[in-house]
Amino acid sequence: DVALKLLKRFQNLPDESYGFTDHKLLRRRESFSLPNQNSKPVPQLESSSVKFSVLMELAKMPSVFPSGTQYGHLRQFIYNHLSVDRKFSEDYGITEITNFVQKVTSVDKRQLKTSTNRPLSRYDKVLIVLDFLATLVSGLHLWRILCEIAYLFGKTLKRLYGISEIYEQKCTHYQVIGILSYFSRSIGKLNGQQLKDAYAYEAMLYAAEHGIIEFINAMREAKPALLSAVNSCNRGIFSYAIQYRKQNVFQLIHCLNGRKEMFRYSIDTFGNNMLHLAAHLGPPSDRHSRSGAAMQMQREIQWFKAVEKVLHPKFKEAENDDGKKPYEIFTENHEELVKDGEKWAKDTATSYTIVGTLIITIMFAAAFTVPGGNDQNTGLPIFLHDNVFTTFLIADALSLFASATSVLIFIGILTSRYAEKDFVKNLPWKLMFGLSFLFLSVCSMIVAFCAAIIDMISKGYRTNKWSIIVLIMLLGSIPIIVLVLSQLRLMKEIIHSTWKNRISTIEG
Structure with missing residues (x-):
């Protein structure tokens, strides 16, 4: 599970004043544990040790977010239609995940009982109806036979199409979204200096580099000032999105309304605007996802044209500190x-x-x-x-x-x-x-x-x-x-x- 993995890997968190204490997470230790896991107790952490932001680590883990998982058409269809309770994003989804996994992996009708501590979901109501039908046919043992057949059929499908793996991945995504929601509420209470101490700005840049749009949206909704995060070269999240060819992050610039102009006119310490950055070759991971060099070149030109539409026309002919225009850099870098x-x-x-x-x-x-x-x-x-x-x-x-x-x-x-x-x-x-x-x-x-x-x-x-x-x-x-x-x-x-x-x- 993600929370315990982070706690065991990094044993130093920001102190209580920053809203990220080890005690808060440790009190929720049982909630973050999936069933049948025998995890050892995590020792209490020293608040005086080197501070670490869990947000930083989440921003480096694109595979645990929906945007970082790529499936084929069939597996994506299965992923989209797997039923997972939407309340995961509100209370971290731990209780619901535990109950759901137990229900779908057992053919024993005792699992049809639902908890009285929360409202009945649509899935629980279906289980109650099935339990009633099972009672009607229990004398003929027909229900048991049907359950066994359904179980074997479902098990075959899971093995054939990897449904179990996809379901576990989707559960992980909802867990992480819940954890992110928890931290975003704490982020909203911090001031500028506390955000820096918690490495929140650096986390935003890492998220932009990896294309984790869920992370960026959660943080900007909690603290809009985090959108202005820049590195030592004065490059922000949209510069990172262009540099690393993260399309979902780049498209976010059109949702900023009045703040859009601030990012369109940004220039780094080398005099490069966003079109200069788009003129450089994209990362190999983006180019190699295309079949053949011609399709890779098409993608590079499309990125350059897309950024060109966003910027003010005067930036098309703007020169950087080396005296080079965007088109000149593009031609030079894409010659091969x-x-x-x-x-x-x-x-x-x-x-x-x-x-x-x-x-x-x-x-x-x-x-x-x-x-x-x-x-x-x-x-x-x-x-x-x-x-x-x-x-x-x-x-x-x-x-x-x-x-x-x-x-x-x-x-x-x-x-x-x-x-x-x-x-x-x-x-x-x-x-x-x-x-x-x-x-x-x-x-x-x-x-x-x-x-x-x-x-x-x-x-x-x-x-x-x-x-x-x-x-x-x-x-x-x-x-x-x-x-x-x-x-x-x-x-x-x-x-x-x-x-x-x-x-x-x-x-x-």
């Missing part, structure tokens, strides 16, 4: 990334061009060597009036035209000038449409091949032809599935970053 992006785009386009050319050759030849051959008298295909043969002709033509279109698009990528602004929309659009037409051509080619084989089999086989047809269709679906799995991530990333990108659509 532009070259890498050009190489990646050309290599990708070359590979797809070869595939498209092969498809054109195959489908062009197939159009004149139709299945079943041609009538020697008329020259027309023998299977001309068959529906399956019509499917073959349509799929063949569609594959040929789609592959030809994709090849032309990829040739356009190869001959592009690769200026910085081309990475924003021009190159991603071409790559997206080229991939789409290539995917269509491959699918149509498989359909044409299957139609030709099925047409010949239906004329030659009298028995077991349907089993052969089904087998051919199953085998024909394999290359389509492989193509989807291999290229789906890149296509989704291009669509999201180009059409649904949240950075470039921020309104200043």
Whole structure:
């Protein structure tokens, strides 16, 4: 559990006057303990020792906050729909977590009893109804059987999709939000000097560096003055958000109303405004989350454009102490990334061009060597009036035209000038449409091949032809599935970053 982990790791907290005493936390020791944990008593701490802020440690732990946890679409859907009592944020969620875990991990109907010390939740009411139904069917032992089946089914789902792990993670998030709520109320009572002694300003900067928006929101609501936290170089939380590419923190600047101008005009000790900071390369963790150097370059330009919208126009041409403008710094720092992006785009386009050319050759030849051959008298295909043969002709033509279109698009990528602004929309659009037409051509080619084989089999086989047809269709679906799995991530990333990108659509 988070509180005990912090207490055991750091045995020195600010004294009583600052609102963060060890005694307050130790009195809540049992509340922060999950069931079946045999933790040793934590010794009392010396208030005269070196002071430590729990807030500082929370600001360095992004994984215990919802914003620091990234799931795939399926796991995120499970996370969003797992039921956890919202009262966690009010009383640290310890009692509710204990009760909830006991209820969902046991099939014994004794767990259906609810506590009389708090109002019944919706989940408790459901349990009472289930208990009543269990009583009705207890004579037939049907309830016990249903419970066992439900338990085994739930256990299988938990193992298959990691539901237990996700649930524990969500419980941890609510615990931490409760702990943060407790400390934020204490923070609101401190004056300026006490905030410095409690390292609250430093904690805000760490939270901005790690993108912990929950921490920043809780602190600014308790003490709005904490938003003005700066380091020794006069860089604040929004400078950190830009420097470390934390989008959720950067977007907070649009919620500040009147105080927004103070941050838009901020300049550090080196004469850099926020656009100068955006002109530098982002951290590797942000860039490497993109597929290929071209998509990384697109992300860098989007960040630069988003910050440019926020600042006053005069800052676009402002020089820092080194006499450099933001655009000059951006070009200088991204020169290698532009070259890498050009190489990646050309290599990708070359590979797809070869595939498209092969498809054109195959489908062009197939159009004149139709299945079943041609009538020697008329020259027309023998299977001309068959529906399956019509499917073959349509799929063949569609594959040929789609592959030809994709090849032309990829040739356009190869001959592009690769200026910085081309990475924003021009190159991603071409790559997206080229991939789409290539995917269509491959699918149509498989359909044409299957139609030709099925047409010949239906004329030659009298028995077991349907089993052969089904087998051919199953085998024909394999290359389509492989193509989807291999290229789906890149296509989704291009669509999201180009059409649904949240950075470039921020309104200043």
